[in-house]
Amino acid sequence: MLHLASRITGSEEELRVVNVEGTRALLAEARRAGVGRVVQLGTAAVYGAGVRRGVVEGELVERPGSVTSATRLEGERLVLAAGGTVLRPHLVFGRGDRWVVPGLVELLGRLPYWVEGGRARVSLVSVDALAGALAELAVRREVMGGVLHAGHPEPVSVRELVEAVAGGLGLPLPVGEVDLAGALELLGGGGGIDPVLARRVGLLAVDHWYDSGRLWAGLEASPGPRFAEAFGACASWYRDTALA
Template sequence: MTGPGGDQPRTVLLTGGTGFIGSHVLAGLLAAADRGARLRVRLLAHTAAPPAHPAIEPWTGDLADPATLRGVCAGVSRVLHLGSLITGDEDRLQAVNAVGTSALLGEARAAGSRSFVRLSTTAVYGPGPHRGVTEETAVPGPKSAVSCSRLAGDAQVLAASGTVVRPHLVYGRGDTWVVPAAVTALRLLPGLPDDGRARVSLVSADDLAKALVALALDEAEPPAGVLHAAHPEPVSVRAMLSRVAGELSLPLPEQALTADEALPGLPVGDERALRLIRFLTTDAWFDSRLLWRTTGVHPGAGFLAGFPAHAPWYRESLRLPGSSILSGARRLAP
């Protein structure tokens, strides 16, 4: 693998490389370099110190401060923009997710780097229900400030013929909300709202990272447009909770409840509780076959077969002192 100069290493700009999904992607890129790929990873980081590796070029910058991005795309063949803000006030969210993305696109354009891949979220489609939605049929309908800001950034990338990857629920090492939210439901609810019939799309961070690394390293230009990122087979909420309960030694509530009957089991007046109930009762599954066809990456074993390998990490992380039992439900709905 070479860059535009032939013998020069290809340089990929990675933002968000110290976050949950980004750390998996960074590991995949560095593994490719260790296997002999002629690759440099220019890592844009705000505060976190980058890992020591000869393939890493650290760049200190802030998406909310365009001045710190000047020159960041010089010599870059592909931008892998995973950085985003998911909490904060509306102005700060817009500054990072929309204005910051615009600034980064401007830097890429000025440097002649036309290949731009952005990680987004299916939350930009609103709370649903969503059943087998394809990239072509999906209609944006964000309901929160964070989803609106991310959609605004997406629109700019799409207008520049870039690629936008939208996963739904992502689990694995570093997950602080998907499986923790499932554990919240198992611990607090006497039964399963709507008997767990809703189906949802999930993907492991490892498998999502493989697809993103493939988009970053493929000699061909990534396709312009949206790519959904999930395992092709959706999972029922009952099956998901049953697997989590079995692997984490938690009881599975067998009583069937309506959503209204389930709410009293959660902290009264807590908006996160309402979001958790919505997560447990709303179909949210997306057609993602295009991503796996495009990248040639296998989508993995799926949640039911793949979760046991992640269970030891979750068992350890969920015992950390001071963690809120509802922390996982905070971002389950847009």
């Protein structure tokens, strides 16, 4: 069984109803129906803030920084306690993405500078590669239990990310450079910045990449091409749909 449902906005009660109690109810129904395998789509956001460089599963203690992440972690722990598998991607792009690339485009419009030179590296995975991994985990003979990081094996520098998105969508590249503190000041500073916007800036300023070797070594599914090529295949969808 694939468990792909989650709620990311709303009150604490609304988030808990879906992410925790919804997961609990789903697991109970799975047991009643005799379903022996559960694979859940989780999130690396449960680790919270901090620099991440080649982190492997089990290396970090989860410290969610929001109610959304905290309730999703509670749901993940229910699945893990039941012997299930949880995939934790960091950033997912492709058809259906309403957060990663649209958020980057919005940020570039408000902050047309390279933050920390674009040197930070991040984990990305296409929705197609992620779907392939989830589907195979649900039906393969051998169970891969526990937490699995789900990103492309090669992290992408923020400069590569921005250049590919700008080139694919016909946007101007940033000019000049600011550090993280300067970027936050330009966007509001003094506590006036939107926390979502602040998080997006933080993702561009420091490394956030996770080792996904265990996942891909155990699957026939492919992580797909590097970001620039994979994004080129879905750039028209972003232009025509997500950013129209």
